[in-house]
Amino acid sequence: MLIRVLFIGLGSIAKRHIIALKSIEAEAEIFALRSSLESNHVEGINSIYDISEIPNDLSFAVISNPTFLHKESILKMLSFNIPLLIEKPLANTLNDAHFINDNNKTSNIISLISCNLRFHPCIQYLKQHLSNIDWIEINASCGSYLPDWRPSYDYKENYSAHREQGGGVDLDLIHELDYLFYLIGGPNKIHSHKKNLSSLGINSPDYAHYLLEYDQGIVTVALNYYRKTPKRTIEIITNNDVLIVDLLKYSIFSETEGKMIYSEKIERNELLKRQLSYFLECIKNNQNTMNPIREAYEVLKICLNEESK
The missing domain is CATH 3.40.50.720 (NAD(P)-binding Rossmann-like Domain)
Incomplete structure (x- = not known):
């Protein structure tokens, strides 16, 4: 058909x-x-x-x-x-x-x-295994440089720069909040702070920070538009280990074991x-x-x- x-x-x-x-x-x-x-x-x-x-x-x-x-x-x-x-x-x-x-x-x-990102190999791995991990703190972070997103366009003319058009790092990078909801559900309490910290000259927030309270522990989310070198990571802290999930490198590293415990590299458009x-x-x-x-x-x-x- x-x-x-x-x-x-x-x-x-x-x-x-x-x-x-x-x-x-x-x-x-x-x-x-x-x-x-x-x-x-x-x-x-x-x-x-x-x-x-x-x-x-x-x-x-x-x-x-x-x-x-x-x-x-x-x-x-x-x-x-x-x-x-x-x-x-x-x-x-x-x-x-x-x-x-x-x-x-x-x-x-x-x-x-x-x-x-729900289809990212590392997120799928966490979906299978996170319920068996006794985490007490999760820190999700994503930062990249807005002018590099669409190099052939003036970033100030794009919707991302304008709050009234749906711009702002909190909305643009909602992936972090979304995959956390997918993995561990919604929080009991939400605290957030949003500002313009950089010299980008836009009217939408270029910085957002969330502190989310769960029964099991605390989750933080830090987002920005002004980081010159891109970063997208999740730090999962337990009583016995720290797992570093690098979504850009498609890898999960255990600090206690001192080695990569999962890796699957795919092309960007594969997601x-x-x-x-x-x-x-x-x-x-x-x-x-x-x-x-x-x-x-x-x-x-x-x-x-x-x-x-």
Whole structure:
């Protein structure tokens, strides 16, 4: 059966999704709902310019436009009653996310929020083993230099630099809060602090720090836009060991044993491919995904510092 997919938003992340899709289903037919007749033509993409032109036999849709437009786009697509793959985060405000989550139609469709670090080999390893590890403290950290994210563009013109468009390191790097929710669930208490510390000259926060209280211990999350050398690590402290998970090197190191206990190197785009394969399998089997709209809403409440009930 021919897969037909609609993209709402055709930026850099959408193009990576398309590469992943074509590697799985080479004959997949791609449509894009364009925002303007002046939008650049993209080879192999069927451009449409009005909701009335959307085919009625789509396999699913991908919401990959700027975060502040997600609410409008998701609600628009609910009337088609098709599965939705939604780029993270779900929305840029809790009000929008609450409105999406409370819509009766969202519970009737298959949805997956694209937090592809859930498919990272090290996160999958922790998913299998963390419940057997008597951790007392976890420290997650992610920092990288915003101007290096899209070197061919002026970073100050990108949504990341503008809070009103869904920018800010807390929303952009919500992956950390998401994989922690996936691994250990939601915290009992949330404390957070967000600021502009660097000379980047943006109006969205370039620094965010969370302290999350769990029955088992304490979790901290530190995020920034201004670290010149990228870092993405998880430190898991127990009474007997310290595990260093390096998500950029795809490795887990035990300080007590003094050796690597796990390593599996994959290509960057493989995470999107694994996520998409999983999503297609959920659609095929008509089953809920691991990260539907309702779960993404809970993660966003932590991100924007409202305690989950």
